Amino acid sequence: MRALLQRTTGAAVRVDGEVVGEIGLGLLILVGVGPSDTEAIADDLALKTAQLRIFRDDDGRTNRSLLEVGGAALVVSQFTLFADTRRGRRPGFTGAAPPGDAETLYLRFAESLRGLGVSVATGRFGAEMTVTLVNDGPFTIWLDTDER
Numbered sequence: 001m002r003a004l005l006q007r008t009t010g011a012a013v014r015v016d017g018e019v020v021g022e023i024g025l026g027l028l029i030l031v032g033v034g035p036s037d038t039e040a041i042a043d044d045l046a047l048k049t050a051q052l053r054i055f056r057d058d059d060g061r062t063n064r065s066l067l068e069v070g071g072a073a074l075v076v077s078q079f080t081l082f083a084d085t086r087r088g089r090r091p092g093f094t095g096a097a098p099p100g101d102a103e104t105l106y107l108r109f110a111e112s113l114r115g116l117g118v119s120v121a122t123g124r125f126g127a128e129m130t131v132t133l134v135n136d137g138p139f140t141i142w143l144d145t146d147e148r
Contacts, residue, residue, distance in 0.1 A: 001045050002032040002081040007139035011074045013123040014130045021121035026071030028133050032081030033102040041145050042105045046112030075110045076123035
């Protein structure tokens with residue numbers, strides 16, 4: 001699985017102009033699922049995401065986790081994180097999981113975060129979405145479970 005974490009003071013996702021998910025302080029998390037990913041990988045990625053110390057402490061250092069600051073997560077499916085741009089000018093997406101498998105693991109990741117005590121909002125799997133974000137920092141982290 002791949003996740004792009006963006007620390008935010010506010011983010012929202014809209015489908016056809018309607019807000020379907022919105023958070024304040026927390027993380028916008030774009031999630032891509034690969035064909036060999038499993039529920040265990042989704043759970044591990046959720047734990048790492050919740051515990052990663054990327055929020056400021058009282059001294060301004062990045063010493064607090066999403067859990068410690070009481071932040072929320074806006075989780076949005078993003079198969080394009082598996083884009084292959086090595087040849088030509090049009091990305092290929094054959095490295096992404098089939099939609100049914102991807103949706104299952106995307107939802108599992110969101111549920112795993114909830115199970116850890118994180119308030120979670122989501123986009124709508126497979127929909128054309130518009131995402132807005134106030135990137136705090138800016139602070140953006142790339143996680144790839146194949147690079148552990």
